[in-house]
Amino acid sequence: MKALDILYRSDQMVAINKPHGLLVHASSIARDADVNALKVLRDQLDQYVFPIHRLDRKTAGVLLFGLNKEIVREVKEQFDLSQVSKRYIAIVRGYFPEQFTLDYPLTNDRGKLQEAITTFRLLHRSEIAVPYGQHNTSRYSLIECYPKTGRFHQIRKHLAHMRHPIIGDRPHGCNKQNKLFKERWNMTTMMLHAIDISLNVDGRAIHIQAPIFSEFHRMLTELQLREGINKIENSLS
Secondary structure, X not given: OOOOOEEEEOOOEEEEEEOOOOEOOOOOOOOOOOOEHHHHHHHHHXXXXXXXXXXXXXXXXXXXXEOOHHHHHHHHHHHHOOOOEEEEEEEEEOOOOXXXXXXXXXXXXXXXXXXXXXXXXXXXXXXXOOOEOOEOOEEEEEEEEEEOOOOOOHHHHHHHHOOOOEOOOOOOOOHHHHHHHHHHHOOOOOOEEEEEEEEEEOOEEEEEEOOOOHHHHHHHHHOOOHHHHHHHHHHHX
């Protein structure tokens, strides 16, 4: 595998732009993968690294690693106290509302119901001349997602609950939409990207941004969400 794109590096912490499909670390639930971000980054830097947080295998974007256990504890405490600001972007089915905050608890793998809150903001909507079901056109939205809590698959589950599933999401997405994208555009990537993160390290505010991956750019163009591109790129300038 080629070298990972390093977005930020200090004596204590490294941030990478994790590619879609790459595990954060080895997992018993993904025995098919013998490559993961932790292993690749460790070999790339020639030193031990420690994951600070997680991203789904199918999610690309900003991923933090500590270079010592002390910084891992420090930053994880900020995550636990909701002091870390995270922004994701996603392409979803349908016309999304201008802004919406969903407070909808989710059940974890132990069957426990946990508080889960996500704020969403619309960037752009489109309607394209591609038949879908009984309709002659298809509607899509480019949105920003701000999770206030950090539950497993939170953004994906919340958007599925709102009936605006993320394009390319499995198992929480729409199978019919995913089939359409595979057949028409040969696209199977989940359209969710962790675009930036803000936190404090040693009393200093740090803001880290992750460029959007090529397949996301392609879909923005195909789905006529180009105006949303400008809003995203302006926010990263």
